[in-house]
Amino acid sequence: xxxxxxxxxxxxxxxxxxxxxxxxxxxxxxxxxxxxxxxxxxxxxxxxxxxxxxxxxxxxxxxxxxxxxxxxxxxxxxxxxxxxxxxxxxxxxxxxxxxxxxxxxxxxxxxxxxxxxxxxxxxxxxxxxxxxxxxxxxxxxxxxxxxxxxxxxxxxxxxxxxxxxxxxxxxxxxxxxxxxxxxxxxxxxxxxxxxxxxxxxxxxxxxxxxxxxxxxxxxxxxxx
Amino acid sequence: xxxxxxxxxxxxxxxxxxxxxxxxxxxxxxxxxxxxxxxxxxxxxxxxxxxxxxxxxxxxxxxxxxxxxxxxxxxxxxxxxxxxxxxxxxxxxxxxxxxxxxxxxxxxxxxxxxxxxxxxxxxxxxxxxxxxxxxxxxxxxxxxxxxxxxxxxxxxxxxxxxxxxxxxxxxxxxxxxxxxxxxxxxxxxxxxxxxxxxxxxxxxxxxxxxxxxxxxxxxxxxxx
DNA sequence: GGCGCACTAGTGCCCGGGCACTAGGCAGGT
DNA sequence: ACCTGCCTAGTGCCCGGGCACTAGTGCGCC
Numbered sequence: 001x002x003x004x005x006x007x008x009x010x011x012x013x014x015x016x017x018x019x020x021x022x023x024x025x026x027x028x029x030x031x032x033x034x035x036x037x038x039x040x041x042x043x044x045x046x047x048x049x050x051x052x053x054x055x056x057x058x059x060x061x062x063x064x065x066x067x068x069x070x071x072x073x074x075x076x077x078x079x080x081x082x083x084x085x086x087x088x089x090x091x092x093x094x095x096x097x098x099x100x101x102x103x104x105x106x107x108x109x110x111x112x113x114x115x116x117x118x119x120x121x122x123x124x125x126x127x128x129x130x131x132x133x134x135x136x137x138x139x140x141x142x143x144x145x146x147x148x149x150x151x152x153x154x155x156x157x158x159x160x161x162x163x164x165x166x167x168x169x170x171x172x173x174x175x176x177x178x179x180x181x182x183x184x185x186x187x188x189x190x191x192x193x194x195x196x197x198x199x200x201x202x203x204x205x206x207x208x209x210x211x212x213x214x215x216x217x218x219x220x221x222x223x224x
Numbered sequence: 225x226x227x228x229x230x231x232x233x234x235x236x237x238x239x240x241x242x243x244x245x246x247x248x249x250x251x252x253x254x255x256x257x258x259x260x261x262x263x264x265x266x267x268x269x270x271x272x273x274x275x276x277x278x279x280x281x282x283x284x285x286x287x288x289x290x291x292x293x294x295x296x297x298x299x300x301x302x303x304x305x306x307x308x309x310x311x312x313x314x315x316x317x318x319x320x321x322x323x324x325x326x327x328x329x330x331x332x333x334x335x336x337x338x339x340x341x342x343x344x345x346x347x348x349x350x351x352x353x354x355x356x357x358x359x360x361x362x363x364x365x366x367x368x369x370x371x372x373x374x375x376x377x378x379x380x381x382x383x384x385x386x387x388x389x390x391x392x393x394x395x396x397x398x399x400x401x402x403x404x405x406x407x408x409x410x411x412x413x414x415x416x417x418x419x420x421x422x423x424x425x426x427x428x429x430x431x432x433x434x435x436x437x438x439x440x441x442x443x444x445x446x447x448x
Numbered sequence: 449g450g451c452g453c454a455c456t457a458g459t460g461c462c463c464g465g466g467c468a469c470t471a472g473g474c475a476g477g478t
Numbered sequence: 479a480c481c482t483g484c485c486t487a488g489t490g491c492c493c494g495g496g497c498a499c500t501a502g503t504g505c506g507c508c
Contacts, residue, residue, distance in 0.1 A: 101365055117344055130362035134353030140364065141325050141354050164484060177439045180465070193486050199466060209466070209494095211435060215401045218442045388454060404495070417456050423496060433464095433496070 043067025
């Protein structure tokens with residue numbers, strides 16, 4: 001329901017293969033709510049087309065002569081922030097996905113996608129949202145899923161729950177790089193007391209020194 | 225092209241509202257390559273339906289009586305790893321998305337999605353890939369995009385490029401928590417020499433001690 | 449050749465970190 | 479009333495970290 005009641009989405013198609021350009025153009029135009037307003041054969045032409053038509057969405061290939069799709073995306077996003085870029089490429093490389101999104105693209109689809117998925121993707125990015133190729137989505141989810149901590153870190157996690165309130169506070173402050181003196185001031189207690197907490201904290205966690213505590217927290221942060 | 229030439233995808237629909245269950249069922253069945261083989265009114269019934277029909281995909285609501293969709297997902301994934309779960313919910317909460325994916329769901333869509341997007345989502349997860357609601361995709365991409373380093377960290381990044389080869393080596397080893405002695409053994413040089421490298425490294429980076437080096441590298445790792 | 453730079457090794461000095469140990473106050477449970 | 483656990487404060491001790499300074503070697507560049 002998010003889409004469908006806006007005015008028609010105006011699209012520029014950018015690909016260096018003329019045949020594909022025309023084919024894509026027809027695939028887009030069969031949808032009554034989508035209309036192709038311009039074509040481009042490379043990134044530079046895409047910039048001109050965007051300047052001329054101010055489209056809602058640019059369907060952008062990556063590998064193109066003169067100016068590639070990534071750099072074109074970067075420039076369009078900078079100069080025309082209301083125009084969204086949907087990358088459409090043959091190659092499902094993580095580096096492509098990453099570079100495209102980094103450049104400001106709103107979506108990334110593969111050319112072997114069903115045409116309805118392409119049209120839906122255009123509607124999605126036109127609405128200000130994002131779309132990814134299913135393969136890329138799967139890998140991205142995999143990457144987001146924090147990998148399970150190893151045995152040693154699992155022991156650490158349970159040990160952390162056994163810390164007293166003060167020890168836990170001190171642990172967090174130590175892990176942010178504060179000295180005992182700084183922690184003392186933060187907690188308005190004496191540095192001697194801080195040393196006590198640090199020592200018992202390290203002992204309970206089985207860590208040799210505060211540096212290992214810093215590393216431990218940075219490793220375990222996703223799991224806390 | 226990834227989809228379309230497999231045999232029909234067998235689907236179980238799980239939702240506690242009977243009306244919606246039937247409506248979804250019809251929406252799925254209009255596609256010739258999709259067929260609903262079972263219905264369930266809560267997570268427990270979903271487990272039974274999966275055991276009986278071994279479906280390719282379960283369309284799963286989250287908020288349900290008896291057994292919620294997240295827990296049901298966890299159990300199905302464990303017991304029937306070939307059955308994929310596509311979460312379908314009304315609420316676009318990050319915590320839902322995260323919990324669902326953590327539980328092993330292959331996809332997460334919203335109930336206000338166009339029905340063709342739902343059908344496409346089923347095909348995607350049946351093919352072993354993943355699909356996310358466009359809103360969730362946008363937020364996930366935002367989360368993945370490493371936020372730009374602040375001014376101080378940008379200075380650090382350039383300073384790091386000015387380190388000599390040895391200093392850079394030492395920097396990396398320091399940042400993994402090694403002591404000067406351990407670094408010396410690793411590089412087969414004396415600990416006095418290590419101290420020299422550490423000192424000049426810290427000076428060039430403007431850091432007061434090795435702990436800040438540890439923290440700096442953990443902050444900047446995505447940018448290196 | 450001479451200069452600069454990186455890498456090496458060492459000494460001396462100070463400080464902060466970590467440990468052992470003592471000790472008082474305060475809460476909660478038997 | 480007693481004990482236990484937590485938080486507090488302090489002392490003494492040792493060690494590793496960081497800095498200043500000296501100094502030899504090798505490499506590349508002018």
